[in-house]
Amino acid sequence: MTAQKSAQIDKYTQFVSRGFGKDLAKRLGLPQPAILRRYSPGAPLVEGPVLVVGHTSGADSVASVLLSWGLDVRRHATPKEKLGAIVLVLDELAHPDQLSAPLLVAGASVRDLARNARVVSISREAIASDVPEMAAARNSIDGIVRSLAKELRAGATANGIVLANGTGAADPSPVSAMRFFLSGRSAFVDGQFLRASGEGSTELVDWDRPLKGRVAVVTGAARGIGAAIARTLARDGAQVIVVDVPGAGDHLASVANEIHGTALQLDITVTEAGARILDHATQRYGRLDIVVHNAGITRDKLLANMDASKWDSVIAVNISAQLRMNQAFLASSHFTTHPRIISVASTSGIAGNRGQTNYAASKAGVIGMVRSTAPLLAERGGTVNAVAPGFIETDMTAKIPFATREIARRLNSLQQGGRPSDVAEAIAYFASEASSGVSANVLRICGQNLVGA
Amino acid sequence: MSTPTAENSYTPTVRNAVIVGGNRIPFARSGGAYSHSSNQDMLTAALDGLVARFGLQEAVIGEVAAGAVLKHSRDFNLTREAVLGSALSSQTPAYDLQQACATGMEAVIGLSNKIKLGQIESAIAGGVDSASDAPIAVSEGLRSVLLDLNRAKTVMDKVKIAARIRPKDLSPDAPSTGEPRTGLSMGEHQALTTAQWKISREDQDKLALASHKNLAAAYDRHFFDDLLTPYRGLSRDSNLRADSSMEKLAKLKPAFGRNLGEGATMTAGNSTPLTDGASTVLLASEAWAQAHDLPMLANVVDGEAGAVDFVHGKDGLLMAPAFAVPRLLARNQLTLADIDYFEIHEAFAGTVLSTLAAWEDEEFGKERLGLSGAYGTVDRAKLNVNGSSLAAGHPFAATGGRLVATLAKMLHERGHVDGRPARGIISVCAAGGQGVVALLEAR
Numbered sequence: 019m020t021a022q023k024s025a026q027i028d029k030y031t032q033f034v035s036r037g038f039g040k041d042l043a044k045r046l047g048l049p050q051p052a053i054l055r056r057y058s059p060g061a062p063l064v065e066g067p068v069l070v071v072g073h074t075s076g077a078d079s080v081a082s083v084l085l086s087w088g089l090d091v092r093r094h095a096t097p098k099e100k101l102g103a104i105v106l107v108l109d110e111l112a113h114p115d116q117l118s119a120p121l122l123v124a125g126a127s128v129r130d131l132a133r134n135a136r137v138v139s140i141s142r143e144a145i146a147s148d149v150p151e152m153a154a155a156r157n158s159i160d161g162i163v164r165s166l167a168k169e170l171r172a173g174a175t176a177n178g179i180v181l182a183n184g185t186g187a188a189d190p191s192p193v194s195a196m197r198f199f200l201s202g203r204s205a206f207v208d209g210q211f212l213r214a215s216g217e218g219s220t221e222l223v224d225w226d227r228p229l230k231g232r233v234a235v236v237t238g239a240a241r242g243i244g245a246a247i248a249r250t251l252a253r254d255g256a257q258v259i260v261v262d263v264p265g266a267g268d269h270l271a272s273v274a275n276e277i278h279g280t281a282l283q284l285d286i287t288v289t290e291a292g293a294r295i296l297d298h299a300t301q302r303y304g305r306l307d308i309v310v311h312n313a314g315i316t317r318d319k320l321l322a323n324m325d326a327s328k329w330d331s332v333i334a335v336n337i338s339a340q341l342r343m344n345q346a347f348l349a350s351s352h353f354t355t356h357p358r359i360i361s362v363a364s365t366s367g368i369a370g371n372r373g374q375t376n377y378a379a380s381k382a383g384v385i386g387m388v389r390s391t392a393p394l395l396a397e398r399g400g401t402v403n404a405v406a407p408g409f410i411e412t413d414m415t416a417k418i419p420f421a422t423r424e425i426a427r428r429l430n431s432l433q434q435g436g437r438p439s440d441v442a443e444a445i446a447y448f449a450s451e452a453s454s455g456v457s458a459n460v461l462r463i464c465g466q467n468l469v470g471a
Numbered sequence: 472m473s474t475p476t477a478e479n480s481y482t483p484t485v486r487n488a489v490i491v492g493g494n495r496i497p498f499a500r501s502g503g504a505y506s507h508s509s510n511q512d513m514l515t516a517a518l519d520g521l522v523a524r525f526g527l528q529e530a531v532i533g534e535v536a537a538g539a540v541l542k543h544s545r546d547f548n549l550t551r552e553a554v555l556g557s558a559l560s561s562q563t564p565a566y567d568l569q570q571a572c573a574t575g576m577e578a579v580i581g582l583s584n585k586i587k588l589g590q591i592e593s594a595i596a597g598g599v600d601s602a603s604d605a606p607i608a609v610s611e612g613l614r615s616v617l618l619d620l621n622r623a624k625t626v627m628d629k630v631k632i633a634a635r636i637r638p639k640d641l642s643p644d645a646p647s648t649g650e651p652r653t654g655l656s657m658g659e660h661q662a663l664t665t666a667q668w669k670i671s672r673e674d675q676d677k678l679a680l681a682s683h684k685n686l687a688a689a690y691d692r693h694f695f696d697d698l699l700t701p702y703r704g705l706s707r708d709s710n711l712r713a714d715s716s717m718e719k720l721a722k723l724k725p726a727f728g729r730n731l732g733e734g735a736t737m738t739a740g741n742s743t744p745l746t747d748g749a750s751t752v753l754l755a756s757e758a759w760a761q762a763h764d765l766p767m768l769a770n771v772v773d774g775e776a777g778a779v780d781f782v783h784g785k786d787g788l789l790m791a792p793a794f795a796v797p798r799l800l801a802r803n804q805l806t807l808a809d810i811d812y813f814e815i816h817e818a819f820a821g822t823v824l825s826t827l828a829a830w831e832d833e834e835f836g837k838e839r840l841g842l843s844g845a846y847g848t849v850d851r852a853k854l855n856v857n858g859s860s861l862a863a864g865h866p867f868a869a870t871g872g873r874l875v876a877t878l879a880k881m882l883h884e885r886g887h888v889d890g891r892p893a894r895g896i897i898s899v900c901a902a903g904g905q906g907v908v909a910l911l912e913a914r
Contacts, residue, residue, distance in 0.1 A: 264693070267700040268516070271523035275558040281523035283696045302526065302764050 027053060028411065028427065031434055051433035052173030055134035057202035057443060059226055059253065064200050066102025066132045067092050071124045076187030077107035080140065080196070083188050087197075095127045103136040103200055104128075109187045111141065111155040121162065128169070137176035138199045139163050140187045143213060160211070167209035167466050168431050175199075175208040175432075175466075182215035182455070189216040191455030194447075197225070203443035206436035209466035215455035228450040230255030233303040235295050237286055238313030240266035242412040243362065245273045246438030247310055250446045252277035257303055261286065261295065262313070286313055286339040292346025299352065306353045308449045311340045311361040314380070316414075318373040329376045336380030341387060348394055357400035358449045361388055362441065365408045365464050381406070385460050392458035401457035403448045408464025411435040430465035487757055488583035489767040489914060493876020494521035495750035496702035498864035499709045501602035505747040508703065510539045510546060513749035514553040514599040520700030521595065521751045522558040525765060529558070533591025535565035536582050537751070538574040539599050540867035540902075543606040550597070572818065573776070573907035574598045575750060575871020576899050580774030580909060582754055592759040596752045596875070598868030602745035612640035650902065652782045657789070657902065658819065662728025662737050664787025665821030668828040672736035675820035676720040679741040679861045682817060686858025687713035694857060698876055710744055710864040727819075741820035746864030750872030752879075767914045768883035769895075771875075774909040775799035781904040786839075789822045791906030792898035793829045797840055799908050800896075807847035811888050812881055812895035814874045815849075817860040822900055857881065871899055875911070882913035 031051045033039035043050050055065065067090040070081045084091045084105070095101065106124050111117070124137070131137070144156035159178055167176040177199045179192050186192070191214035198204050198212075224230060234251045238244035239260035252258045258279035262270045267283045274281035282298050284291055299306035314336045317328035340361060347353045366374050367381025388404045395402045409415060409426045415435065418426065427435040441463050447453060448461075496517050499505045505513060514537060522528055537550040546552070551565040570577045575598035582594035609617070616635050623629045649656050655663075665675070689695060690707055699706070725735035726742060753765075760767050777795030779786035786793075792815070800806060807830070815823045829835045830846040840846055857877060860870060878895045885893040893913040900906045 264696045264699070265701055265706040267520065267706070268702055271520045271700050274523035274526070275519060275528050278526065278528045280526040281520075281700075283700070285693065285696075288693065301766055304764070 028434065030424070049428050049433040051428070052133060052171075054173045054205040054432065054434075055202045056205045056437075056439065061202060063087060063197065064089060064102035064136065065134065066090070066100050068103045068105060068200075069095050069101050069127055070105045070107060071120050072107030072109075074107060074110045074187075076109040076140070079186065079188035080105060080107050083193055095130065097126075097130065099130060100132040101127055101130050101135060102132055103138065104131070105196065106137065106139040107187055108139060108141045108159060109181060111152070113151045114155045114158055116155060117158060117162070128166075131170070131174050134173040135170075136174065136200050137163075137166060137170065138196055139176070139178040140192060140196070141178060141180060143180045143182055145183065163211070164209045164466070170431070173205075173432065175204065177204065177207060177209065178211045180211050180213045182213060185214060185216040185455070189214075189455070190452060191215060194223075194450065194452035195456060198447040203447060205443075206432065206440035206463050206465050207444060207461065208431050210462050212456055212459055212461060223450070223452045224255075227255035228452065229308070229446065232256045232307040232449070233259070233299055233305050234308035234310065234449065235259040235261060235299060235306060236310040236312055237261045239273055240269035242414060243407065243410060243438040243441050244312040245269075246442040247312055247445050248273055248279065249277055250439060250442035251308065251310070251449065252279060254446050254450075256308060256449070259295070259298060259302070286343065287334045289342070291339060292343035295343065296346060296350050296352060304352070305355065306347065306350070306357075307355060308358045309343070309347055309360070310445055310449075311343070311359070311384075313339070314362060316374070316377050318377065320373055321375045324376065332376040332380050336377070337383040337387065340384065344387075344391060354398050356451055356454060357395060357398060359391065359395065359400070359402040360445045360448045361402075361404045363404040363406040363460060365406050365462060365467055368406055368460070368462070369467075388460065389458050396457065399454070401448065401454065403457060404460045405441055405444045405448075406460055406462045406464070407436065407441045408462065408467040409435045410441060410463075411437055430467045432465035434465065436463055436465060484589070485587045486589065488586035488771045489755055489757055489760055490769045490771060490875060490879035490911070491753040491755050491760055491765045492521075492525060492768060493698055493750065493752040493872060493879070494524055494700055495698065495869065495873055495876070496520070496748055497699055497705040497708050498746050498748035498866055498869070499705055500864060501745040501747055503603075503709050503747070504703050504705045505601065506603045508601065508747065509604050510542065510549060510599045510601050510749075511553050511556070513601065513702070513747065514549065514597060515556045516700070516702050517597060517599070517749035517751045518553055518557040518559065518595065521753055523700070524697065525753060527559060529560050530563075531560040532563045532595055533593045534582060534585065535559075535563055535595040535597070536568055536578040537565070537597035537599060538567050538569040538578065538868050539601075540569065540571055540574060541600055541602060541605045542569070549599075569868070570907065571901035571903060571905060572816070572865070572867045572870060573899050573901040573905060574868035575873075575875070576774070576897065576907040576909060577776070577871070579752055579754065579771060579871060579875050580907065583771035583774070586754055586756050592756045594754040596754060597750055597872050598866075598870070599749035600866035600868045601747045602866070603747050608644045610640045610642060610644055612637065616640065650781075650788065656727070658727035658737060658742060660781065660788035661819045661821050662731060662735070664790060664825050665737060665819070666728060666731050666734035667787065668825040670736065670821050670824040670828065674824055675736055675741040676717055678817070678820040678823060679720055680715055680717055682855060682858045682861035683712050683715040684858075685856055686711055686862035689857040694880070698880060708863045710746065711862050715740075737819060737821055741861065743818055743860045743865035746866040748864065748866035748869045750869040750876065752872045752875045766883075769879035769911045769913055772910040772912050773799060773803055774907065775802075776905065776907045778906070779904045786904070787825060788902075788904055789818055789900035789906070790825065790829065791904055792900055792908050793826045793835075794840070795906050795908045796896060796898055797846055799910055803910060805894070805910075807849055809894060810896050811853060811885060811893045812856065812878060813849050813854045814859065814878050814895060814897045815855060816865075816870055816874065816899040817855065818865065818900055820861060823855075826898070871907075874899065875909070878911055882911055885913055887913070
């Protein structure tokens with residue numbers, strides 16, 4: 019491990035990962051966060067054999083997809099042999115009584131999961147027109163995956179794919195979602211679901227450069243999560259326009275030069291922000307394919323102490339600017355080839371946070387915006403999704419007082435904070451053309467934060 | 472044996488040189504935010520911001536030319552060193568040049584001419600200066616002793632030579648803005664010119680106030696968002712006083728020409744302060760700009776240098792542009808009335824106003840310019856409309872790049888006037904009685 023990488027691991031995690039610290043933590047029953055497996059180009063998708071549980075034709079096709087990726091696929095576990103992942107295919111459930119058999123099979127192998135292993139369920143969406151027995155069975159997966167995620171140890175995660183009506187388990191979008199969950203790209207995603215419909219194509223996807231030839235814009239890209247998003251999109255092959263306020267232009271220029279992108283100093287709250295981005299994108303690249311709304315600010319105050327400037331500035335930057343820019347993008351003929359919009363929401367927008375009525379309003383607003391923008395994007399073959407980061411290790415969270423930060427950091431199933439790159443990987447996944455059937459999702463990147471789950 | 476094949480054969484026909492855009496760091500009053508930044512640091516930062524804005528990472532640029540007025544002898548290859556430290560390709564050639572405060576202008580004109588002749592396809596012109604990190608030399612006496620010591624062979628010789636050192640030799644020589652031939656500082660020279668043209672204190676203060684107000688307004692409407700990249704915590708020029716007023720300016724005591732009595736009108740408020748900063752301008756052929764999907768803001772139409780005999784003649788030190796602009800416009804069959812924007816460098820408010828006064832003066836027109844009457848009037852509404860050096864500050868060699876990029880953007884935004892492309896003039900005076908002016912045209 020390079021010095022740079024180990025510096026990203028918090029000191030406590032380093033301490034309890036080896037030698038005396040490891041013994042001590044074990045004896046005292048202290049949290050022992052794992053050093054998570056994260057994606058880097060060329061890394062194996064999964065480390066170890068993949069057990070496919072399920073006997074449906076969907077399970078068979080999932081197994082053959084996994085085989086086509088060169089993975090060691092098992093339909094029956096060999097006890098005591100370490101597994102890299104379990105894929106639980108439950109796409110034909112009709113009654114809760116059918117859960118027992120596959121779950122007990124999977125359960126028998128949980129102890130054999132390797133460090134940083136993955137459990138991925140594939141099931142069907144419960145909808146109002148289902149008969150009650152079927153809806154109960156389908157919805158029960160929600161409880162299973164979220165509970166199992168809390169039982170897993172050593173960096174292992176459990177997540178689920180929910181198939182939309184008429185979608186097969188091995189259709190392109192579920193396959194792309196499965197690949198995301200199995201890989202190190204989803205390191206800090208735990209106990210979460212992605213809803214996938216059948217659209218898209220994985221045939222021509224270059225999994226190492228899935229965004230090759232695509233033009234992306236990332237707002238708030240001068241530092242922190244935004245800079246990580248820009249780096250990740252560039253690594254995956256996109257040409258990236260990085261945007262931030264003029265005052266952050268020096269950091270923005272460094273990011274642009276590092277990823278061979280272009281820097282656009284722009285206050286996104288000005289009326290013509292969307293037009294300025296489109297002008298830049300069309301002038302320099304002839305098109306715009308991916309928009310990442312990352313720019314955001316916090317102005318925390320209890321509602322009782324809130325003033326207009328704190329409230330209004332948060333709303334203006336975090337949601338109103340996005341709404342206005344989206345209108346410009348959607349009206350443009352240059353934003354029409356499988357366009358993607360990905361907004362950065364926050365777990366505060368889902369669970370709420372003391373002192374953040376303004377921030378939570380804006381982030382919950384983003385989630386509302388994403389859901390109602392999805393049909394508009396669908397008309398042109400595009401998608402819109404949101405990610406909701408939990409505790410991410412950034413310059414901003416480094417300023418939180420030590421004790422508060424330490425609690426916030428440990429209060430999730432992975433017992434650690436995420437990295438900016440964890441948020442970026444999820445965004446790159448949504449941006450991929452293989453994710454065409456994944457829209458209106460809000461994916462939490464929080465290590466299964468125990469608050470507001 | 473093989474013969475290298477050229478990308479395009481040399482055809483000595485003149486073509487357009489276009490201004491793609493520019494980048495500078497905010498200018499800082501000396502002794503302020505950039506106190507500990509070297510010329511190389513600042514020029515590299517300005518280049519990197521330009522690279523980031525236009526996506527030129529690892530690009531081989533035809534040539535980069537820049538310079539500094541206050542320069543350490545170790546910086547003999549300042550521009551090339553800045554290129555090597557930047558995100559540009561290390562295969563980009565570069566050279567230093569120096570024409571006092573006209574350095575940046577001369578870089579733009581020289582490189583544009585190379586582009587026009589087809590010698591290069593792209594270029595970056597720039598300039599940088601630090602009055603904070605200025606070179607300090609040893610005295611002439613000490614220098615001569617040290618050189619002799621270096622040549623001495625025996626210990627006795629060395630002792631004898633070292634014994635020549637006198638206490639006064641130990642005081643260092645700091646650079647000054649004094650003219651070697653007159654011993655007068657630039658401010659003292661301008662004070663004479665200002666008095667000669669009877670420019671009032673009030674008019675000078677008005678020009679200074681307009682500079683601050685115009686620059687502040689330009690910042691407020693985000694005009695500089697794509698012309699600047701912040702540096703060392705500054706995102707606006709630190710000399711800018713948006714809240715300046717005639718009352719505040721009127722309170723300042725004269726700083727130059729104090730022996731002129733009533734004629735002492737030049738203060739720290741209507742003169743530029745010593746400043747640190749750097750600027751760059753990206754120039755290209757149309758073909759290169761198009762091939763790289765880059766914008767084209769304006770053409771560099773023509774340039775002209777001039778000089779006056781300020782030592783023996785009757786012209787002021789900074790009056791060369793008063794002669795160069797009429798020559799440049801005449802050559803292009805234009806008059807002052809045909810120009811939509813004037814960027815006249817505000818070395819001192821008195822410099823700008825003396826130049827305008829000379830052009831409006833019948834005697835000057837007849838006797839000095841050889842015309843039948845006064846040369847003409849500059850419409851004040853077209854003068855330095857986004858502020859100039861009195862507000863932004865004046866890091867000597869960096870001012871040309873600031874002016875060119877700013878005017879190019881203004882012209883591009885203006886587009887056409889009366890069915891023809893908008894035109895702008897830049898005029899920059901320089902030490903030694905020199906001046907360099909240029910004509911730009913919107914695209």
